[in-house]
Amino acid sequence: MSGQTAFTLILPIAFGSAAVVYLSGKISAALRNFLAVFFAAVPLVLLTALYGYTGKIVYYDLSFLNQSLILRIDAFAWYFASAVALIDFLAIVFSLRYMEDKKQLDFYYFAMLLVNAGMLGIVLSGDLLSFFMFWEIMSWITYLLISYKGGKAVAAALKYMIMSIMGSCAMLLALGSLYSTCGTFDISGVAEGMSSATPGYRLFILLLMIFSFGIKNAIVPVHVWLPDAHSEAVSPFSAVLSGVLVRMGIYGFLLVMFVLVRWNAVLELRILGLLDFHLVFCWIGAITIVVPTFIALLQDDAKRLLAWHGIGQGGYMVLGIGLGTSMGIAGGVFHTLNHATYIALLFMVVGAVEYRTNGVRDLNELGGLAKKMPITFIGGLTGILGLIGVPLTNGFVSKWLIYKSLVMNERPLLAFAALIGTWGTILSVFKFLHHIFLGQLPQKYNNVKEAPFSMRFSIITLSLVIFLFGIFPGLPLTVISAMLDSFGIIPLNPTLFGVPSTLGELNTITILAAVLAMMVIGYAVFAWARKARRTDQFDSYGAGAYVPVNRYQYSVRFYERAYEVIGPYIRDRIDEFYIWFVEKAEGFFDTARKIYTGNVNSSTAYIVFLLAVLVILKMWGRF
Amino acid sequence: MVQQVISMIVLPVIALVIAVFFLGLSRKITARIHRRHGPPLYQPLIDVVKLLTQKENISHGTIFDLGIVLSVAGGLATILFIPAGGLHPLSSSGDFLVVLYLMLLSPLGLALAAGASENPNASIGVSRKFILALGYEVPFLLAALAVMVHFRTTSLVEIVSLQRESLLNWSVFTLPLPALATFLVLPAMLSIRPFDFAGAPQEVASGPLVELGGKYLAFAAIQGALHTYIVLAIFVDLYLGGGANILTFFLKMLAVFFIGVCINGVMPRFRVKQALIYLWKWPAIIAFAGLVIVMWTSR
Numbered sequence: 001m002s003g004q005t006a007f008t009l010i011l012p013i014a015f016g017s018a019a020v021v022y023l024s025g026k027i028s029a030a031l032r033n034f035l036a037v038f039f040a041a042v043p044l045v046l047l048t049a050l051y052g053y054t055g056k057i058v059y060y061d062l063s064f065l066n067q068s069l070i071l072r073i074d075a076f077a078w079y080f081a082s083a084v085a086l087i088d089f090l091a092i093v094f095s096l097r098y099m100e101d102k103k104q105l106d107f108y109y110f111a112m113l114l115v116n117a118g119m120l121g122i123v124l125s126g127d128l129l130s131f132f133m134f135w136e137i138m139s140w141i142t143y144l145l146i147s148y149k150g151g152k153a154v155a156a157a158l159k160y161m162i163m164s165i166m167g168s169c170a171m172l173l174a175l176g177s178l179y180s181t182c183g184t185f186d187i188s189g190v191a192e193g194m195s196s197a198t199p200g201y202r203l204f205i206l207l208l209m210i211f212s213f214g215i216k217n218a219i220v221p222v223h224v225w226l227p228d229a230h231s232e233a234v235s236p237f238s239a240v241l242s243g244v245l246v247r248m249g250i251y252g253f254l255l256v257m258f259v260l261v262r263w264n265a266v267l268e269l270r271i272l273g274l275l276d277f278h279l280v281f282c283w284i285g286a287i288t289i290v291v292p293t294f295i296a297l298l299q300d301d302a303k304r305l306l307a308w309h310g311i312g313q314g315g316y317m318v319l320g321i322g323l324g325t326s327m328g329i330a331g332g333v334f335h336t337l338n339h340a341t342y343i344a345l346l347f348m349v350v351g352a353v354e355y356r357t358n359g360v361r362d363l364n365e366l367g368g369l370a371k372k373m374p375i376t377f378i379g380g381l382t383g384i385l386g387l388i389g390v391p392l393t394n395g396f397v398s399k400w401l402i403y404k405s406l407v408m409n410e411r412p413l414l415a416f417a418a419l420i421g422t423w424g425t426i427l428s429v430f431k432f433l434h435h436i437f438l439g440q441l442p443q444k445y446n447n448v449k450e451a452p453f454s455m456r457f458s459i460i461t462l463s464l465v466i467f468l469f470g471i472f473p474g475l476p477l478t479v480i481s482a483m484l485d486s487f488g489i490i491p492l493n494p495t496l497f498g499v500p501s502t503l504g505e506l507n508t509i510t511i512l513a514a515v516l517a518m519m520v521i522g523y524a525v526f527a528w529a530r531k532a533r534r535t536d537q538f539d540s541y542g543a544g545a546y547v548p549v550n551r552y553q554y555s556v557r558f559y560e561r562a563y564e565v566i567g568p569y570i571r572d573r574i575d576e577f578y579i580w581f582v583e584k585a586e587g588f589f590d591t592a593r594k595i596y597t598g599n600v601n602s603s604t605a606y607i608v609f610l611l612a613v614l615v616i617l618k619m620w621g622r623f
Numbered sequence: 624m625v626q627q628v629i630s631m632i633v634l635p636v637i638a639l640v641i642a643v644f645f646l647g648l649s650r651k652i653t654a655r656i657h658r659r660h661g662p663p664l665y666q667p668l669i670d671v672v673k674l675l676t677q678k679e680n681i682s683h684g685t686i687f688d689l690g691i692v693l694s695v696a697g698g699l700a701t702i703l704f705i706p707a708g709g710l711h712p713l714s715s716s717g718d719f720l721v722v723l724y725l726m727l728l729s730p731l732g733l734a735l736a737a738g739a740s741e742n743p744n745a746s747i748g749v750s751r752k753f754i755l756a757l758g759y760e761v762p763f764l765l766a767a768l769a770v771m772v773h774f775r776t777t778s779l780v781e782i783v784s785l786q787r788e789s790l791l792n793w794s795v796f797t798l799p800l801p802a803l804a805t806f807l808v809l810p811a812m813l814s815i816r817p818f819d820f821a822g823a824p825q826e827v828a829s830g831p832l833v834e835l836g837g838k839y840l841a842f843a844a845i846q847g848a849l850h851t852y853i854v855l856a857i858f859v860d861l862y863l864g865g866g867a868n869i870l871t872f873f874l875k876m877l878a879v880f881f882i883g884v885c886i887n888g889v890m891p892r893f894r895v896k897q898a899l900i901y902l903w904k905w906p907a908i909i910a911f912a913g914l915v916i917v918m919w920t921s922r
Binding site: 368370371377381388389390391396400403404407408410412413415416419420423424426427430433434437438439440501504505506507510511514515517518519521522523525526529530531532533534535537539540541543552553554555558559561562564565 | 697703723761
C-alpha cells in the first residue's frame, strides 16, 4: 500500500468504523467488541506504515468560498496522531472487560471511536476550518462520554461543556478574524498572511487561541473542569481524556505559536509593552505545575489525585514550549507523549483495581493489593516512576531536557518551580502506590484476583513503552527533531541514548548499565546470604503490643504534618471563585427572570414599549 | 578507557570503605560527647558482617526483597556519577540533574521495602521521611540552582574544575549564601539530629527499619552509609572545590561530617512540623537571597 492510499484511508475508516461498530452492536455484543478493537487498531497500523511520510490531500471543495478542505501529514501531525491512535486502541482493549456489565455499550464504543476519529482529524487537518470542525466533534463527544455514568457525572460534564464552549467561541472569533485578514483557511496560507501582520494583531490571535487551547489543556486558571470530569468519567475514557484528548491543547499551542505565528515573531511580542509574551506563558506553566501538584497531595480519591497531576504535568509541557529553545520545545513535546503513556497507564491501573474491588477508589479503603495483583502493581510502579521522572523511564528524559534548558537559559526560578513540582509529585504518587498496593491487605480483599488478560495487555504494553522510550529516547526524539526543523527551529539531532555531548551529559544506556550492574552485585550478595523465611502479614512487630488483625495500616491523612503547614495555602481558590460567580450569576438570572416572564402578553408589552421609545427617538431626530 | 574502567571498580569500593568508616567515626565521636568510651571504629563492619551471616532471616515478599536490593544498588550507581577527587567514571553520561534524580532510586527502594513490610510503623517512618525531604529540597534546590547558574553549567565535573584555580574560587567563598543554606539543611539530608524523626527508635520503632533483620538490616545499614557518602560528596563538589585527589576529597568530607556529628551529638529531636517550618524559613530565605544575587550579577 502506498503512503498516499494509507493516508487517504485513515479518516474515512476512523469515522466509518464508529457507525459500523454501533450498528454491529444491534446484531451481537461479541461482534461489536471484536470490530471495536479491530477498527481501533487500523489507524495505528496505517500510521506505522506512514512513518516519515509527508503528504497533502484535498478532500472537499467549498466552491462558494473558493476554499478547499485539506488533510496533511508531516512529522508534527504524525507524532500526535500516533499517540492518539495508540492510547485509544489500548483504552478500547481495556474497556472490553471493564465495561462488560455496563449499559448502552453500543453507544459507548461508538463514542470512543468517534472521539478517536475527531482527534485524528484535528491533528491531520491542513486547514483551520477542518480543524475547528473536528475540534467541535471531539468536544461534544467528550461531553457525552463524561456524562456517561449519569448522576454527578452530568454536573461534571456540564462544567466541562460550559468552559469548552467559551474556548470554542474564542477560537471561532480568531478563525473568522484570520479568514478576513488572510483570505484563506489553509494553514500554510494563514502562516504566510500572518508574516506581514502587525505585532498587535499577532498578540490578539495568540491570546484568543491560547485561551481556547488553554481550557482544553487545563492550564491555571481555566483548569477547574478537569478534576471533576476525570474522576466522574469511566476509567478507560479517563485514560484517553488525560492522556491525549486534553493534550490536543498542546497541539494547538504548537500550531498557533510555531506554524501560524512563527516563533521569531512570538519572541518579539510584549504584553502591554512590558512583559515578554513567551515568559508570561512560561510562568503560567510554572504556576500550573506547582499549585495543582500540591493540591494532588491532599486527594484521597485515586482518580482525582491523578487528575490533579494531569493538570500539573501539563505545566511542564507549557514551560518547555514557552521557553522556546530547541531543547525546551523538544522536552515539552516529548513530555506530552510521555505523559500520555504513564497517565493512561495509571488510570488503567486504578480501573483494574476498581474492577476487582467493586468500584473502590478511595485510597484509604485499599491496601496490600500487590500480593493479589502483581502485574497491576508493576504497572502502577512503572507509571509512578514515569510520572516522577526516575531515570530509565521516559518521563525522566523529557523532564531532564526541560530542566537543562531552563538552567542554561538562566531561568532558575522557573527551574525551581519545575524541580519542586517533582517533589510534590513524589510525595503524592508514593501515597497512591502505597495506599493501593502496599501495607496490609484488608481481609475483605482476600479473594481479589489479578486483573483479566485484556486489562493486563494494556497495562503491560504501556509499561514497556515507558521503559522503551526511557532507555531509547532517540526513537521519539528523532521525530521531534524533524518537527523542530519544520518549525524553523534548530533541530536537536539526538543520539539514540540521549543528546549530543555538545548539548549536555545524558546517556541513558550508561545509566541502565550502571543500575543493572549494581542490581546484579547487590542481588548476588543478597542471594549469597542465608535464604529468608516468608512470614504472614500479621507476623509483624507491634512495638511490644498486640497487633490487631484487620486494620493495622497507616494510610488516612498520610502527610498530616505537611498538611498542617501547607494546607491553608493550597486550596483551589479559583474553583471557589467560579462557584461564587455562578451563585451570584444565578441570583442575577433570577432577577432577570422577573422581567422575562415567558408570558406572551408581557413580551408584547416590551415590544410595544421598545417601538414607542424608537418612535420618540425618531421624532427627536436622533436617527 | 582502561583508567575509566578501573575507576568504575575502585570508586564504589572506596565509597563503601569511607561510608562505613564514617559510620564508625560518628558512633565514636557521639560517645565521647556523651562521656562514654564508645565502640571501636570498625564496629559497623563487624555489625554488617554479623548481620549478613545471620542464620535466620525474615522476608515479607518479593517487593520487600527487591526493594532492599534496589536501595543499595541505587546508591552504588549514583556514586559512579559523582566526581570524587579526580575519579569521575561516568560523569560524561550524566550531569548534576541526572545525579539529583538517580539519588531517588535508593530511598525509593527503601520506601518500597518499608511499604511491603506490612507494618504501620514503617509507613509512618516513610511518610515522615518524605515530608522531611520536601522540607530540605526547597533550600537545597534553590542553592544548587544558584551554583549551576553561577557556573553556567550543570556538569559536576565542570563545577569542580571551575573552582580549582585557587582557594578563593571555592563556591563557599564566591557563593556564601547558598553554601550556608545547604550547610544548614545538611543534618536534614543526612537524617541526623535534630532531624532524625523518620527512624526514631522510641516513637515509631525505627520507622522504615522496623521489620528489617539479618541481611535486610545489613543492606539498610549499607544504604544509610552510602547515602551519607553521596550527600557529603555533593556538598564538597558543589561548595568546597571537590578535591585534587581522593585523599583531599576525603579530608574535606571528613571535616564537614565532623561538624555534622557534633551537632548531632548535642541536639534534641525536632517534631516533624517544627522541622518543616524551620527548613522552609531561614535556610530557604538564605538560599533564595543567594539565588537572587547570582541572577543579579550574571545579568
